Amino acid sequence: MTSHARLVLGILELDEGLMPDSPFNVQREGALQNPETFSVPILTELVDGALADTVIRGDPSLEGACVAAAQRLVARGANVISADCGFFIRHQAAVSAAVNVPVAMSSLLLIPTLLRQLSPAQKLAVITADSRHCSEDLFGIENPADRARVVVGGIEGGKYVRDALSRPLVLTSIDQIEQEVGACVAQLRAKHPEIGMLLFECTGFPCVTKALRHKTGLPIYDITDLCRLTLASTGSLALQ
Structure with missing residues (x-):
């Protein structure tokens, strides 16, 4: 692994028509692009056509x-790579093979580990921006019994997704995001009372993770948790 003078998180950015340092990206508490989320410098690069x-x-x-x-x-100095959309997981293998630093493109990478944190009778709920495209092939699990323990709910059709797909991009309020994600969680729990943990796929959801942990009483993981783990494991190497 290449050594660096400091620990730096690099983020692959969607093509949203924004400058990398736009307030949309950096000012929200808990946001992936907010340097205060990790207390390390952040670099971004736009993925052409994304x-x-x-x-x-x-x-x-x-x-x-x-x-x-x-x-x-x-x-440019990044020694951990992540991405600003959980669906970038489709390119995890290619990016990992092309660089010599740890790559954590999506919170979906956590699914096999999180299933093992739960009892066999419990289920893991994946909350995504669009459940129509969050398919089993992205979960990294082959055992049919494990697959049956993963349930998926999405907020497609809601204001947040409509705003995210708009050009120019529209800023959705945190209250609106919390309302939509919270309603999705409530519906899933009513259908699957065995849910014991939540995983947020969308990188826009970390701004409501703390509030929904409190409201649901459930453990919730998102992309920032995966990035913190990866940064922590890389930190001592970055200073060598």
């Missing part, structure tokens, strides 16, 4: 652009 709807649906042609953006981040 419109939100394109990434959500899955477009194999984005792989080269993801790799190129990750390589630019590493060249």
